[in-house]
Amino acid sequence: MGFRRFLAVLSARNLEFLRDRSALSWNIVLPVLIVFGFAFAFSTGGQTLFKVGLFGQPQQAPGIERFLRLKHIQFIPVESIASAIPKVERHQLDMLLETASGSYWINDQSANGYLLEQLLAGGENRFHKQTVSGEAIRYVDWLIPGVLGMNIMFSALFGVGYVIVRYRKNGVLKRLKATPITAFEFLSAQVASRLWLIVAVTTLVYAGTNLLVGFRMNGSYLTLFLVLVIGTFSMICLSLIIAARLSSEETANGLLNMISWPMMLLSGVWFSLEGSPEIIRQLAQVFPLTHMIDAARAVMIDGAGLLDIVPHLLILLAMSALFMTFGARSFKWE
Known part of the structure; x- marks a missing residue:
């Protein structure tokens, strides 16, 4: 019975997302526009420094x-x-x-x-x-893991954390509390729904833009896919911290922005942190987005294998366990 309740919530959440055409379109169109914009702007590869x-x-x-x-x-x-x-x-x-x-x-x-x-x-x-000797790496090759990572971050944080807060404010969680479903089943369904949707959309965007741009890929696609799944899971688990107890959409929006913007600026989405002060580079290591992007770039650009990126994956899994535990234990229905 528990698995049936899980599937029911999972199916309802999937349908809710797929019926929201604007959100679905935005998750696909935004990263494509960014990739092609930077590919065009930096096609000459010129550097002044x-x-x-x-x-x-x-x-x-x-x-x-x-x-x-x-x-x-x-x-x-x-x-x-x-x-x-x-x-x-x-x-x-x-x-x-x-x-x-x-x-x-x-x-x-x-x-x-x-x-x-x-x-x-x-x-x-x-x-x-x-x-x-060697061929110059284009900026767009270096950029694509960061752009997709940023899109994953916003989709996970706002697609799970903000939505659950909205459910609580609108009384949806209060009504679900009266059913046999447990908090673990509900949260698991939310995580599973967003996980496969983000992975599917990200894979589609990467494959589509790769056909036209032709990204550098020196490693294994299977290893890169593993980074995508574990990194996405970690970002979704992070959103559960915000979703655990808040009932104000305004407060949730502020906290999600407070988390996402520093992570986007310090995780190497747009520029490398090489040569930055040591304290900045150390601070970046506390963000799951940093480890996801670094692992993806290592696979795509350096041709790193699974063993080479194991430290990043272990850190992401440890963060996921910590976020999930905190979110599940502090979760409230009302």
Whole structure:
């Protein structure tokens, strides 16, 4: 009987969403417009700021003080040479400097790399040149995980959290309380309904835009799909915290915006946090959206396998368990 009640609520929620044509259309049209807008705007791949990866301490290589003081160059500390070289190959870094060994890497097809090499050679110190090659990564390739992640975030938070608050305000939950359905069955149905809908819409949007834009994909589609499912589940569970006890739509809307906007700004949706202050990068790690986007980009751009992104997936699952537990235990019908 419990499973039948679950299916009844699940079916009712699915029909409610599918009949809301405006919400369904918006979930599909918005990410498509953003993807094509950025694909057109950044089709030339032009950049006005040089990016130089710096491995080691500047004082280890005297003679480059003048180079380090040049304007319009962003020096980004890197943790390892092995992980930074692929970024030079993809033109994400224009140059990589290793101060200890006196070596630098540039892409032989990068105009920015050539210019930086000439600026570096003007100093007193002479570095050992090493070249790499590789196709530049388009901004739209880097952007697509962030755009879809942002769309998932808003669909999950407002599609579950805000809707349940509306149910409570309109007395729907009060009437459901008089039925045999339990809080766990009701919440599970809400989560399951939104989960498959978001996954289906996101898959459709990605597949459709990929046919026209042709996104870079160096990893496994199955691994990427796993990131989509776990990341979406985590975002839906987060919405249960807001939905647990609130009965005011205005308060729920404010809290959902208070959660979603900082998450969107600090999770790397529009720009990379490389070179940002350490406190900002650490703060970003508390958001599930950060781990979902980082895992998706690792699969698509770096060709990461399942084992490479396990830390992100485990964090998302741990967050989901925490959010779900808090939301279920504090849930009230009225």
